[in-house]
Amino acid sequence: MGTHEQKGAGLALIIGSFLMIATMVLHPVGGDFNQLLKIATIGIISHSLAILSVPFVAYGFFGLTIRLKSSSFLSYTGFSIMLFGLVAVMIAAAINGLILTDFVKSYEGASEETIASIKPIFVFMRSFNHAFDYIFMGGICLAMLFWSAAIIKTKAVEAWVGYFGIAVSAAGVVLFVSGFELLHLAGFRVFVFTNVAWILAIGFLLIKKVASSN
Secondary structure (H helix, E strand, C coil): HHHHHHHHHHHHHHHHCCCCCCCCCCCCCCCHHHHHHHHHHHHHHHHHHHHHHHHHHHHHHHHHHCCCCCHHHHHHHHHHHHHHHHHHHHHHHHHHHHHHHHHHHHHCCCCCHHHHHHHHHHHHHHHHHHHHHHHHHHHHHHHHHHHHHHHHCCCCCCCCHHHHHHHHHHHHHHHHHHHCCCCCCHHHHHHHHHHHHHHHHHHHHHHHHHHCCC
């Protein structure tokens, strides 16, 4: 990957990070049927931003992977795991922000009995969505761990960001094991913002490497 492509990868990570931040800032608090109707528009917008972030983040991490290719097992394994995580979060965003919203709007004006009868579908869809959320969170933590190890080993990017990545990955595991509610909006925001800090750092460092080599 040439210097222009590497700079583009860094820029893609920064764009993807800001889209993820916007998603979390705009993401409304869910609730019952009536609440979901009220937040339908902002729910569609916030989750659409999440879906839009996926190709930017994927391209950016491809650039990081190429940068770390001298440690091919660690870097390419990290990229493979991250792809699983990104597909999972795209599906989760589509379910929670687009499919569920469309489903709810189709029952707008329905009787209380009808709304009560579809409640099991809500439960199923949210459980389905949570499964993909867990895949995303596990994927990004594990991928970050592999890339961080590759960074420390190769020093192709500043080593401190590798240690930072290991700390963030470990913190995610500790929060999960300790029973912290990562799938509630507040907990998910903590998880995303912490990981976005690492992604932003990688993006800026990739651009910095290009600038320093010119």
